[in-house]
Amino acid sequence: TPARRKFLKSDSTEFGHCDDVFRRIALARPDVAFQLSHNGRLSLRLAAGDAERRAREILGDDFMASCRFVDVSSCALRLSGFAALPAYARANRDAQFFYVNGRFVRDKLIQHALREAYADILHGNRHPAFVLFLDLDPAGVDVNVHPAKTEVRFRDGRAIHQFVFHGLTRSLANPIQAAATAEPLAPVETFRYAGPTEQTRMAVEEASASPTFHATTFSRATGSGNTYQRSALENLAAYGNPTPATLPADPTRPAPLGYAIGQIHGVFVLAQNEAGLVLVDMHAAHERILYEQLKHILDGNPGVQRLLIPAVFNASKIEMATAEEYADTLSHLGFEIAAAGPNELSVRSVPALLGRANVSELLRALLAELRDFPASEVIAARRNELLATMACHGAVRANRQLTLPEMNALLRDMEATERADQCNHGRPTWTQLSMADLDKLFMRGK
Secondary structure: OHHHHOOOOOHHHHHHHHHHHHHHHHHHOOOOOEEEEEOOEEEEEEOOOOHHHHHHHHHOHHHHHOEEEEEEEEOOEEEEEEEEOHHHOEOOOOOEEEEEOOEEOOOHHHHHHHHHHHOOOOOOOOEOOEEEEEEOOHHHEEOOOOOOOOOOEEOOHHHHHHHHHHHHHHHHHOHHHHHHOOOOOOOOOOOOOOOOOOOOOEEOOOOOOOOOOOOOOOOEOOOOOOOEOOOOOOOOOOOOOOEEOOOOOOOOOOOOOOEEEEEEOOOEEEEEOOOEEEEEEHHHHHHHHHHHHHHHHHOOOOOEEEEEEEEEEEOOHHHHHHHHHOHHHHHHHOOEEEEEEOOEEEEEEEEHHHOOOOHHHHHHHHHHHHHHOOOHHHHHHOHHHHHHHHHHHHOOOOOOOOOHHHHHHHHHHHHOOOOOOEOOOOOEOEEEEEHHHHHHHOOOOO
């Protein structure tokens, strides 16, 4: 109408809006063929197919290569679709599509649940990408609360929020295991390296006398007191010489990340698996492992390691005041700190998992975090960020030369750790090069 015409933008802008609506509808109905034309020219043609094909046509191959399939159900609720890992994070929200009973929505409750699901693996001003469908009884949702019908009201909003949050969190949690086998991995008691040449196979057992690796996940040990089973990477500095042993030639199950064959410049671990070559950023991977372990133990009583010789370092007046004010918070995290002088702090104990970390650097970083966010409720909300700082300083550093058993222990812990595909900052921790990829690099078969 003439009254509305004066508010129209340029042709390209208005066509962009039409294209957005077209894509939303096309994603909702993959079983229907669509065709979009502009000024007599065909802009996009979509054949009828399944949801995966339609998502690939709309969002591209890169999205599908970095996403995880979601399909969770509970009672009359079902959440399905595709959610991208943090490596595919975007600078804007143009790749976010959420549907309730086939209707595209931008509901605040749903958006909050999705942000919470990604909060632990996506940092900074980045936005996740997803195509998700929530199906429920139509009587449980009111779609007539917004003129554009993009917001809805659920009869039991809390239940919907929790279902979406937990369903998406579980789907993103452990892609390494899910990609290899539907069964949970059994605890690995030994390491096997099947390289291209004949080598002595190594077994690393839990030692009572010599501190060798034991590839188990972190868990509360039986018995009394605050004792815990050692994680495989709890203490990267303490190793003995592994004892050669004969391993079964027939392993019960191939390891998803394979077995280590070497290290590059003290930064990347190379491993061989059934598909080809695996490259692992050892600092990023160990950081995620420590972070997840710290989260689990902090919910109970964290294991504390007393320092034989207290670590003393110079501190500014602000750091001294912050340490005194937040002594209880630091104690809850596993640190025992006291003033050793007018400008010195003494650290007498640290979390057991961080026994080999640089104590002064770690404490300075934590005190800075506490100083920047002083309110107690903010500290509670930022608990995971404090733990991420601790994990970053406690993780193995670049240029650290690892032995094959140490590398294998890292791989096994990655397979047993949730969200091990990305570090605490959302960057990938490992990548796979298939034999076809390697053949292509050397133009084999051409």
